[in-house]
Amino acid sequence: xxxxxxxxxxxxxxxxxxxxxxxxxxxxxxxxxxxxxxxxxxxxxxxxxxxxxxxxxxxxxxxxxxxxxxxxxxxxxxxxxxxxxxxxxxxxxxxxxxxxxxxxxxxxxxxxxxxxxxxxxxxxxxxxxxxxxxxxxxxxxxxxxxxxxxxxxxxxxxxxxxxxxxxxxxxxxxxxxxxxxxxxxxxxxxxxxxxxxxxxxxxxxxxxxxxxxxxxxxxx
Ligand SMILES: Cc1cc2nc3c(=O)[nH]c(=O)nc-3n(C[C@H](O)[C@H](O)[C@H](O)COP(=O)(O)O)c2cc1C
Numbered sequence: 001x002x003x004x005x006x007x008x009x010x011x012x013x014x015x016x017x018x019x020x021x022x023x024x025x026x027x028x029x030x031x032x033x034x035x036x037x038x039x040x041x042x043x044x045x046x047x048x049x050x051x052x053x054x055x056x057x058x059x060x061x062x063x064x065x066x067x068x069x070x071x072x073x074x075x076x077x078x079x080x081x082x083x084x085x086x087x088x089x090x091x092x093x094x095x096x097x098x099x100x101x102x103x104x105x106x107x108x109x110x111x112x113x114x115x116x117x118x119x120x121x122x123x124x125x126x127x128x129x130x131x132x133x134x135x136x137x138x139x140x141x142x143x144x145x146x147x148x149x150x151x152x153x154x155x156x157x158x159x160x161x162x163x164x165x166x167x168x169x170x171x172x173x174x175x176x177x178x179x180x181x182x183x184x185x186x187x188x189x190x191x192x193x194x195x196x197x198x199x200x201x202x203x204x205x206x207x208x209x210x211x212x213x214x215x216x217x218x219x220x
Contacts, residue, residue, distance in 0.1 A: 001205035002031050004084035008091045008102050010038035015137045015176050015187065020090040023135065023194050033080055035105070042104040043073050057112040074108035081109050086131045086201055087165070089156065093138035097151035106159045115163040125164020131204075132160050132168045133197055135190075139177035169197045 005024070009017035024032065043049065052067040053074075063071070081087060091102045098106075109115055116125045134156050142150035153170055160168050173190040176183050 001028075001086060001201060002033070002084045003027055004080055004087045005032060005034045006037065006081075006087060006089045006102075006105060007034065008037040008099055008105075011092070014092070015173060015183075016090050016092045016135060018187065019135045019137065019171070019173060019190055019194065020088070022191050023088060023090075023133070023198060026195070026198050033084065035077060035080055037101040037105055041101050042077070042108055044104045045107065049074075053111070057114070074111070075114075077105060077108045078111055078114050081115070081127070081130075084130065085205070086133070087160075088133045088135060090135040091152075093136055093150075093152050096149060098155055110159065110163060123162065125162055125166075127160075128164035128166070130165045130167070131201065132165050133194075134168060134170045135172075135194070136170075137173045137176050137190075139175070141175040141178075143174065171197065 005020070007017070007020055009020065045053065048067070049070045052063055052070050055061040055067070056063050056071070089102070091099060094100075097103075112118075115127060116123060118124070134153070136152060138150075138152075153172075156170075157168055160166070171190050171193045173183070173186040175186055
């Protein structure tokens with residue numbers, strides 16, 4: 001089970017990072033790759049790179065070396081994502097939504113004919129065999145907030161879903177701006193949910209038992 005981690009946890013003492021470390025401690029280090037968006041903030045499209053993207057991915061043109069070079073950092077994100085079976089995105093909520101660096105990562109990886117395409121007039125995501133886990137923390141609590149206040153979760157669902165990645169689990173510790181005891185409780189519940197999600201991933205990745213193999217043989 002290869003897991004790609006995309007993290008944006010810039011704050012010293014980040015609670016989101018604490019949840020991520022809890023998840024990582026249960027993974028095989030040899031099967032984990034990491035994109036750290038706080039260590040190296042992703043590029044955003046400028047005139048040169050968006051023109052190159054459209055020329056290459058929409059018009060099918062071969063780029064010259066300089067134009068290709070401009071897209072190379074974005075292409076490396078795509079390669080890392082596609083090489084994994086699962087992805088964990090760890091981020092705090094900023095201004096009711098994704099921090100800009102995380103949106104820039106999505107803008108980089110949602111590439112026509114690399115993570116999605118159009119087939120018979122329909123959009124088709126290419127990462128349908130992946131599963132994703134979104135880990136986030138927020139100062140406020142949004143469970144009973146009016147619709148639209150939490151823009152983070154719906155956006156992540158939409159963006160991953162567009163790439164075909166609709167198997168998304170969301171684990172949040174909300175209310176980190178609250179009293180210490182309630183923060184501790186939210187963090188502890190989030191850790192327990194992470195354990196459940198990762199146990200599910202491991203169960204799916206495990207080789208079939210002899211009984212299951214027999215059943216497959218009978219059916220097949
Ligand atoms: C720039 C910035 C913007 C934030 N915006 C929001 C917000 O819109 N809603 C909210 O509930 N919390 C907001 N917060 C609080 C963080 O989401 C919260 O403290 C979170 O737990 C921080 O995660 P970290 O400990 O991993 O840094 C904001 C924090 C920062 C630094």
